[in-house]
Amino acid sequence: MSHGLKLEGVGFAYKATQVLQDINVSIPEGQFVSLLGASGSGKTTLLRLAAGLDPVDSGRLTWNGAPVVGPSLERGVVFQDYALFPWLSVVDNIEIAIAKAKPTVRKADRQAEAGKYLRDLGLEAAIGRYPGELSGGMRQRAAIARALALGSPLLLMDEPFGALDPVNRARLQDLLLEVWELATPRKTIVFVTHDVDEAIYLGDRLVVLGSSPGRVIADLQVPLERPRERHSLLDSHPLQALREQVAATLVQDTLQRLKAA
Amino acid sequence: MSDFIALVNLPVPAATVPASAAEPGLERGWLSRALESVSVWIVLLLAWWVASVYLPLGDNPLLPSPLITANALWDSLPELWAGTLSSLTILIPGFALATLLGIVSGLAVGTSARLQRIFLPFAKVAGPVPPTVYIPYAIAILPTFKLSAIFVVFIGAFWPIFQNSVAGAHALEQSYRDNARILGLTRFEYQRRVVFPAALPHIFTGMAVGLAFSFILLTVAELFGANAGLGRFVQYYADFADYPKMVAGILYTGLVTFLAMTLLDRVRRRSLFWLK
Structure with missing residues (x-):
């Protein structure tokens, strides 16, 4: 039995549109994963599938080895609004x-x-x-x-700080890390955002989704120590290198999509 | 769903209106604002008084002067009060039952596609039937006048409350539904703690319409067979051509209706304090 959240060839279509295609991601317990992507890349859809709010169309989605068939207290969700x-x-x-x-x-x-x-x-x-x-x-x-x-041992967070001003956003990022790092055992977190810095600052790992259809275009480890110190980190070399890599990946995906269209 | 909205004539939940809408720069003191709010009353009262004094209507004026009417109102107060109590014993059970059943069935139907398929076609036909047409039959079928009047008030108040409850449950935001599912609420908890409060703005709109209908049906029903009550009072003195008392009865009934609507509005504001 494999622990954590596992997506094997997961696909999801809404009406005629293929929103997600062949998603393969395995998230071990206790990992903080930032799920990054442009608007419309299916980040929120992926989160809803993991929460059990919508059923997968194809592939296999399991939590601790058991298929996700509906919402459960095992998997808590934080929405951006109206939570x-x-x-x-x-x-x-x-x-x-x-x-x-x-x-x-x-x-x-x-x-x-x-x-x-x-x-x-x-x-x-x-x-x-x-x-x-x-x-x-x-x-x-x-x-x-x-x-x-x-x-819940698994927390699914859908752009929870997306509507906040920068000061509050930074404060809540730090608060979230503090709460997460103090808990034993640590919760598994999937954190959806379209902010590259936020994704890197919070996550152990970045999963980047490309659009139309949503698929994984990059899966990167974040080589930063914890606990993280905001001021020294934001200008550090590893973070900048990672930021550029992610930005380049996203730009490339957009260009490819434009060429195809 | 679309044809359903056409049926309901989807009400806009009235947002809480600020008590004073006056712009600060344009304020001209409380006196002028107080005068503005009573000006229509003053004009109407004057017109009434002038008409009653100067129009040649003979010894038994169809239009009694304000003073005569006020005297008649004063003299009739005990009788009107007894009539009010009698009317309330019809209005309250009918309206309360309509509220209870309207909300419960409306929320159940509004949250279930199957119940909608079963009941909405029927509601679409039965809802718009003017409830007054049931009055003679209700009086014939039910054992007492009181029961038949309660029944008619119930029918009249039920449909607007039912339809607005359905609409309110229908308008439930996806995020609330998602939240309820994530929390793992049971069906009953979901109805009681999520659907009902979320639909309350709609429900109160339906209750306001239902309450207004209740008064209409109450007074009409009383014209048919009551031996006491507000509608009965007006009809009784009209039959004797006692117009001062009749007009006093009309004014008094208007006041009672106004008070009941105001009370409902108070309850609405208190219950919806969380609405921004």
């Missing part, structure tokens, strides 16, 4: 996750545990408030808290 229910307070949004993950825990204990997750993410001030009253950054913190509260 929380606006009619529930922040703490209730987290509690509903805990209630599903640990059905036997009493309500008072669930509330206390939800509060703990929120405090870990710097949200103690927002506990009783509603998502509509929070800034985008705070909402995404709460969304991450909820995903963590589910206790």
Whole structure:
């Protein structure tokens, strides 16, 4: 039995369009994978397949050896937007996750545990408030808290910081790394982004998707030590070399597509 | 789905309107704004008064003056209050039952393609039937007048609430559905904690329409066979050509309707506080 997330020849079509074709990726447990690609390359689709929100059309998609046939608490998801229910307070949004993950825990204990997750993410001030009253950054913190509260060993994150300003984005990237690095065993994370720097800064590994149809055009290790230090890293030679390599791959893919059209 | 939307005439959930829409630079004090909001009332009252005094309508004026009407209203208050209570014993059960069943069945149908295939063709035909046509038959079939009036109020309020609940469940955003699936909510939890709150703006629109219908049907039903109630009061004094009391009854019924609609709107605002 192979551990982790495994995609073997996975394909997916929406109506007449082949969105993903012959995706072969094997992600071992505990790895942080950045899934990178241009808009329309099927990153989100791939994530939805892994979450079990949509069924694969062809190939095999397994988590810890078992085929993914539907959503499961094993695989938590953080969306870019609307991750929380606006009619529930922040703490209730987290509690509903805990209630599903640990059905036997009493309500008072669930509330206390939800509060703990929120405090870990710097949200103690927002506990009783509603998502509509929070800034985008705070909402995404709460969304991450909820995903963590589910206790899923695999976290699928779909451009979770895509709508944030640069300062908040950097802060949340660091927070995510901190939370991830502290946990034992480490969670497996698939992090979708179209920001090359973000992908490199966070990931152990970059999987780059080309478009039309979406397929893997590069699969690279990130040769950077952890814990990562933002300021020394961003200008470092390995990061720049990797950034250029990825950018070149993406440009080449775009050119090829234009030629074909 | 598209033909369904044509049926419902999809309501726009009313966003919370800010209490004061006045631009700061243009404010001219509370007095002038207060005058603006009562100006229509003042003009109508004056027109009414002038018409009642100067139009030659004989000894039994069809148009009683405001003062005479106010006196009639004062004298009739005990009777009107008793009528209100009688009417409410029809309105409240009918409207409450319509709300309960309308929401439950509407959300169930709105979230199930199969239930839609089964029920929507029927709803499309039965929904637009004017509920007033059921009144004589309901009175003939059901054992008491009260039961038949409750039934008619129920029918009238049910369809708008049902249709708006279906539309609300239909309009549920994909992201909420995805979230519910990821959390592994059971079907009941999904309905109660996701579909219902998400559809509430639509549901309240349906309830407002349903409540207005309820008052119409209530008063019409009372014309048929009631021995008390608001519609009955107006009809009774019209039969005796006691126009001051009749007009007083009309004004009083308008006030009760207004209060009920205001109460519903309060509940709506409180429940939808999370809407931005």
